[in-house]
Amino acid sequence: MNAKDYNNAIDQYADNIFRFVLKHTRNKMLADDIVQETFAKVWEKHEDIQVEKAKSYLFTTAYHCLVDVMKKEARSGTLDGIERQGTQDSSHLFDIQKVLQEALERLPEIQKTVVLLRDYEGYHYDEIAEITGLTESQVKVYIFRARQTLKTYLKDIELVA
Amino acid sequence: MNMPITIENYEAFYLDYLEGNLSGETLVAFEAFLAAHPELSVDDDALVTLPVSEESFDAVQKLSMKKGINMDDLNAETIEFFLIAREEGLLSQEQSAHLNHWLEANAHYQQDARLYALTTFEADSTIVYEGKAGLKKPIGGRVIPMWFTGLAVAAGLALLFTIGINQNEPNGKSEFHPTVAKVDTNSNSNSGKVTTHKGDDTVKTDNQKSVQSDNQTPSNGRKKVNKQQPSSPRRPVYQRSILHEGTVLASLEKRHAQLSSNGDKTITPMVISQPTKVVPETLPTEDLAFVTVDEMKNPIKPVTTRLSETLNTPVDFRTAKAAKKKGGGFYFKIGKVEVSHQTASL
Numbered sequence: 001m002n003a004k005d006y007n008n009a010i011d012q013y014a015d016n017i018f019r020f021v022l023k024h025t026r027n028k029m030l031a032d033d034i035v036q037e038t039f040a041k042v043w044e045k046h047e048d049i050q051v052e053k054a055k056s057y058l059f060t061t062a063y064h065c066l067v068d069v070m071k072k073e074a075r076s077g078t079l080d081g082i083e084r085q086g087t088q089d090s091s092h093l094f095d096i097q098k099v100l101q102e103a104l105e106r107l108p109e110i111q112k113t114v115v116l117l118r119d120y121e122g123y124h125y126d127e128i129a130e131i132t133g134l135t136e137s138q139v140k141v142y143i144f145r146a147r148q149t150l151k152t153y154l155k156d157i158e159l160v161a
Numbered sequence: 162m163n164m165p166i167t168i169e170n171y172e173a174f175y176l177d178y179l180e181g182n183l184s185g186e187t188l189v190a191f192e193a194f195l196a197a198h199p200e201l202s203v204d205d206d207a208l209v210t211l212p213v214s215e216e217s218f219d220a221v222q223k224l225s226m227k228k229g230i231n232m233d234d235l236n237a238e239t240i241e242f243f244l245i246a247r248e249e250g251l252l253s254q255e256q257s258a259h260l261n262h263w264l265e266a267n268a269h270y271q272q273d274a275r276l277y278a279l280t281t282f283e284a285d286s287t288i289v290y291e292g293k294a295g296l297k298k299p300i301g302g303r304v305i306p307m308w309f310t311g312l313a314v315a316a317g318l319a320l321l322f323t324i325g326i327n328q329n330e331p332n333g334k335s336e337f338h339p340t341v342a343k344v345d346t347n348s349n350s351n352s353g354k355v356t357t358h359k360g361d362d363t364v365k366t367d368n369q370k371s372v373q374s375d376n377q378t379p380s381n382g383r384k385k386v387n388k389q390q391p392s393s394p395r396r397p398v399y400q401r402s403i404l405h406e407g408t409v410l411a412s413l414e415k416r417h418a419q420l421s422s423n424g425d426k427t428i429t430p431m432v433i434s435q436p437t438k439v440v441p442e443t444l445p446t447e448d449l450a451f452v453t454v455d456e457m458k459n460p461i462k463p464v465t466t467r468l469s470e471t472l473n474t475p476v477d478f479r480t481a482k483a484a485k486k487k488g489g490g491f492y493f494k495i496g497k498v499e500v501s502h503q504t505a506s507l
Binding site: 096100 | 221225242245276295300
């Protein structure tokens, strides 16, 4: 991947990575940092990366950066505060998208990751497995489990409403 | 109970005790041990207990681990798996039709089917990363840092400025001097030797058309080469060629042809391809007032080094300030092109 390919990758995937990361962190500055770090790491290796693998490499790198940051932030408790705040803001909602977002935030991080990679980017199970370091079977199980949880959450909200 | 309870092994007994697995005799022995060692007793509040998970390894999880989808597995217990599989695009048309048929027969699962259809997310395209421009890299060629470009421009401007100022000096203190050599047959100090007198009046080049000499004969426009006049002003001594070889060669060949046609073979111009060192002892003391290139210093060595690496050609730039006993000047070289300039001592 040369400089031109790298710049094209920024145009093509920076927004996607940003959205993916933002969904996890719910913190724009943190998401900005992770995107920057992701591309910086990819640039360091750009000569060894094939153009057709660029997207996968970027998401893999972003995911690893995200995991590191989440661990760090979880220790400091920063994200817990954000999560509570987000939950309070959408305590009673009838907008299905907002309810879904709330349900998404309640998923374990790994389930959230695989669902977002699947829905946002349309990745196949094997590609998600490559990015996250899981097995294909694990990815499938996590996605099914996540959908079950989401559906249950929607059903509960619907019953309350 | 065969094994006595001690400080070293009491933890194993304690675990069994907490889980209610100790027999009567062992239980009595352990309680006696705890009574004897109250500091080892653990409060109930301090015990970490894991809640019994309500989650079970349900049909959905089992089926999701299987390879392929068998519609024979479809029933009320596994319906959720098939509903998710349909949303995931894992069902063929035939399997989807089979599922729809089953749902028609079991209408109370229609609500679940509708809810599962809502569990997919769409990316919000209004959320964009705003720092893309800052991440991009320049395309093509080597990246020359700004400081380097700035210094290079500054050096170039300084060079032009210096040339501009000194060329306007009315007293002709400083001039460009080509490197030529002559066989000086009349010089006392350098008799019989090939010496270098760059810019000597005895040879006129394109860059010295305006230089007049006392030896010049006005009638034919060319100067006569005789022994050096004691009163003639000294020229600065250079140790490096400052004109392109081709330029000097053409001029000298022309001059040589003129001299030959007149039968005057007093001078034999020749081009020195390599700089000739001048032995200081052979020069008059006045020459030492002019600085040599080797005495000059390069104030922008990192710049010239970087430029040299970038262009893959030798680049050098040196300067020296004029002092009371020493002249000043500069020397610039890029590739085969060399330019130098000197000013007299103060």
